Amino acid sequence: xxxxxxxxxxxxxxxxxxxxxxxxxxxxxxxxxxxxxxxxxxxxxxxxxxxxxxxxxxxxxxxxxxxxxxxxxxxxxxxxxxxxxxxxxxxxxxxxxxxxxxxxxxxxxxxxxxxxxxxxxxxxxxxxxxxxxxxxxxxxxxxxxxxxxxxxxxxxxxxxxxxxxxxxxxxxxxxxxxxxxxxxxxxxxxxxxxxxxxxxxxxxxxxxxxxxxxxxxxxxxxxxxxxxxxxxxxxxxxxxxxxxxxxxxxxxxxxxxxxxxxxxxxxxxxxxxxxxxxxxxxxxxxxxxxxxxxxxxxxxxxxxxxxxxxxxxxxxxxxxxx
Amino acid sequence: xxxxxxxxxxxxxxxxxxxxxxxxxxxxxxxxxxxxxxxxxxxxxxxxxxxxxxxxxxxxxxxxxxxxxxxxxxxxxxxxxxxxxxxxxxxxxxxxxxxxxxxxxxxxxxxxxxxxxxxxxxxxxxxxxxxxxxxxxxxxxxxxxxxxxxxxxxxxxxxxxxxxxxxxxxxxxxxxxxxxxxxxxxxxxxxxxxxxxxxxxxxxxxxxxxxxxxxxxxxxxxxxxxxxxxxxxxxxxxxxxxxxxxxxxxxxxxxxxxxxxxxxxxxxxxxxxxxxxxxxxxxxxxxxxxxxxxxxxxxxxxxxxxxxxxxxxxxxxxxxxxxxxxx
Numbered sequence: 001x002x003x004x005x006x007x008x009x010x011x012x013x014x015x016x017x018x019x020x021x022x023x024x025x026x027x028x029x030x031x032x033x034x035x036x037x038x039x040x041x042x043x044x045x046x047x048x049x050x051x052x053x054x055x056x057x058x059x060x061x062x063x064x065x066x067x068x069x070x071x072x073x074x075x076x077x078x079x080x081x082x083x084x085x086x087x088x089x090x091x092x093x094x095x096x097x098x099x100x101x102x103x104x105x106x107x108x109x110x111x112x113x114x115x116x117x118x119x120x121x122x123x124x125x126x127x128x129x130x131x132x133x134x135x136x137x138x139x140x141x142x143x144x145x146x147x148x149x150x151x152x153x154x155x156x157x158x159x160x161x162x163x164x165x166x167x168x169x170x171x172x173x174x175x176x177x178x179x180x181x182x183x184x185x186x187x188x189x190x191x192x193x194x195x196x197x198x199x200x201x202x203x204x205x206x207x208x209x210x211x212x213x214x215x216x217x218x219x220x221x222x223x224x225x226x227x228x229x230x231x232x233x234x235x236x237x238x239x240x241x242x243x244x245x246x247x248x249x250x251x252x253x254x255x256x257x258x259x260x261x262x263x264x265x266x267x268x269x270x271x272x273x274x275x276x277x278x279x280x281x282x283x284x285x286x287x288x289x290x291x292x293x294x295x296x297x298x299x300x301x302x303x304x305x306x307x308x309x310x311x312x313x314x315x316x317x318x319x320x321x322x
Numbered sequence: 323x324x325x326x327x328x329x330x331x332x333x334x335x336x337x338x339x340x341x342x343x344x345x346x347x348x349x350x351x352x353x354x355x356x357x358x359x360x361x362x363x364x365x366x367x368x369x370x371x372x373x374x375x376x377x378x379x380x381x382x383x384x385x386x387x388x389x390x391x392x393x394x395x396x397x398x399x400x401x402x403x404x405x406x407x408x409x410x411x412x413x414x415x416x417x418x419x420x421x422x423x424x425x426x427x428x429x430x431x432x433x434x435x436x437x438x439x440x441x442x443x444x445x446x447x448x449x450x451x452x453x454x455x456x457x458x459x460x461x462x463x464x465x466x467x468x469x470x471x472x473x474x475x476x477x478x479x480x481x482x483x484x485x486x487x488x489x490x491x492x493x494x495x496x497x498x499x500x501x502x503x504x505x506x507x508x509x510x511x512x513x514x515x516x517x518x519x520x521x522x523x524x525x526x527x528x529x530x531x532x533x534x535x536x537x538x539x540x541x542x543x544x545x546x547x548x549x550x551x552x553x554x555x556x557x558x559x560x561x562x563x564x565x566x567x568x569x570x571x572x573x574x575x576x577x578x579x580x581x582x583x584x585x586x587x588x589x590x591x592x593x594x595x596x597x598x599x600x601x602x603x604x605x606x607x608x609x610x611x612x613x614x615x616x617x618x619x620x621x622x623x624x625x626x627x628x629x630x631x632x633x634x635x636x637x638x639x640x641x642x643x644x645x646x647x648x649x
Contacts, residue, residue: 015486023495026496027499029499030498030499030500031499031500031501032501135631135634135635136631138630139627139630139631139634140627140630141581141630143581143584143585143588143623143626144623144627147604147607147620147623148620148623150610150613151607151613151614151617154610154611154613154614155613155614155617161610162610249485252485252486252487252488252489253488255488256488256489256490256491259490259491259494259585260490260585260588263588263589264608271491274491274494274495275498275589278494278495278498278499279498279502286495290495293488293491297486297487297488
């Protein structure tokens with residue numbers, strides 16, 4: 001187990017390093033730089049000062065070395081756009097994105113897995129309806145669900161159509177703040193969770209049907225085990241393997257999906273921040289966002305692997321042995 | 323289910339192909355007094371002293387530009403004109419037009435016509451990128467599977483890495499480091515290249531596995547013994563085995579690329595606004611306060627949904643019968 005964790009840690013480190021360095025250099029080589037944000041009337045001296053402050057007067061390699069030297073000490077430089085250290089900005093945005101992603105994944109799991117167990121183990125009109133709904137929601141990616149939900153929110157005015165908090169709520173107590181966030185949360189969470197729930201339902205349904213066809217399930221039925229127990233105790237555990245494998249990959253899809261959802265519903269997460277940084281050529285903010293994104297990815301895929309190991313002893317042995 | 327999906331897909335493609343004929347108005351024609359005008363209501367009537375019964379519209383008149391209020395000019399009913407000007411149906415401006423089947427956008431352009439033309443750009447880009455990704459993936463995967471060794475190892479590591487990355491962020495980063503304002507043709511080529519770059523590793527990974535197992539079969543040894551060149555063995559004899567897999571991958575990549583274009587254009591990093599695509603049209607929907615008043619700005623979202631649904635139906639229609647546990 002120790003060796004496995006060490007390898008994953010190394011992978012996470014490499015991922016964060018490669019992703020953040022690549023985006024730093026990409027943003028650096030892009031045409032134009034952050035001094036365009038100074039406006040058309042900036043004097044040459046002001047432009048030169050700004051360039052010097054963000055190390056843009058050095059060669060890309062020298063800038064990368066400087067940045068890497070500081071990043072090791074968890075100093076990711078300053079953001080031009082926000083005129084603040086990148087670390088705080090990025091940490092906050094990543095927390096918002098992670099909250100959105102975790103709640104959405106939890107909701108998708110709670111809805112998708114039981115429904116999949118249901119449709120995978122029996123036929124009839126109810127299962128057909130669930131299957132049809134799944135197919136429908138599979139065809140509505142987060143871009144469309146978020147637009148549609150914003151439209152519904154705008155017409156019915158039941159929920160706020162965007163943002164994470166209402167204006168002015170920051171001055172109040174934390175309980176009021178939490179309540180306000182809770183009101184803003186359902187829309188982006190639903191937009192993100194619906195397609196994932198549909199995917200999980202389809203997967204669980206198929207793998208449940210496969211598991212029930214295997215000899216051990218047939219034998220259990222022949223021994224007279226109640227059908228409900230065959231599904232819940234015997235087949236479910238075996239059917240979990242492909243699902244857990246998907247959780248490892250889901251984190252990428254979750255981040256991709258959360259970008260659009262954050263954009264459409266104005267959720268102040270990593271996606272929006274990265275977009276703003278990229279457009280403004282705010283190099284250090286770009287690389288900070290990328291590093292944070294890489295960290296979320298590595299963490300997510302680690303959890304996926306651990307889940308997989310928990311569900312299937314064969315994988316656990318292989319990973320520990322490797 | 324499967325057939326329904328195929329028919330829907332074929333219908334969408336033919337509509338895109340016939341866009342100039344089906345669209346009532348040119349996609350870039352600006353109707354200055356009809357910004358965010360609602361859809362024109364079709365009426366089946368024979369107004370007094372106006373001739374035979376048929377489909378008519380009342381021309382829309384601007385009442386208040388500030389409040390975006392319009393009313394129907396009931397004194398001048400205009401008859402729909404079929405098969406004129408090389409269009410299926412239209413109402414010329416001089417005779418009480420325009421015919422706005424899905425309303426107008428923020429510049430007073432016909433949403434329905436733009437939707438049809440947008441299908442060309444969106445689906446065309448997705449199709450080109452898919453073909454490109456499949457070609458690169460098949461080639462790289464084929465070589466890796468056939469050659470084995472270091473090439474194979476490197477490819478496996480690389481595809482593992484790419485598969486972990488959230489694709490839209492990579493596309494966003496690659497697109498945004500290019501100049502933000504580009505000519506439409508350049509954007510098309512650039513987005514096509516970026517999408518292909520993101521799509522090929524997944525294809526290559528699957529093709530590699532197929533070729534590696536095909537290589538061990540007897541027929542491959544026989545061709546080798548006959549003295550065929552490696553390139554010939556790979557292209558003519560081994561790659562056809564991956565055809566089915568490539569077909570499945572195409573159905574996964576195509577909707578993903580349609581969505582990627584829509585997302586990038588929606589956030590302002592895709593095509594310029596002058597080009598009608600589903601993504602650039604969706605920008606109108608980003609105005610939340612107007613969304614409730616002008617729901618037709620969501621029409622491109624519905625179009626994207628139809629494409630994804632059609633592909634999903636065509637692929638997943640083969641539902642296996644669930645096992646019956648209860649007697």
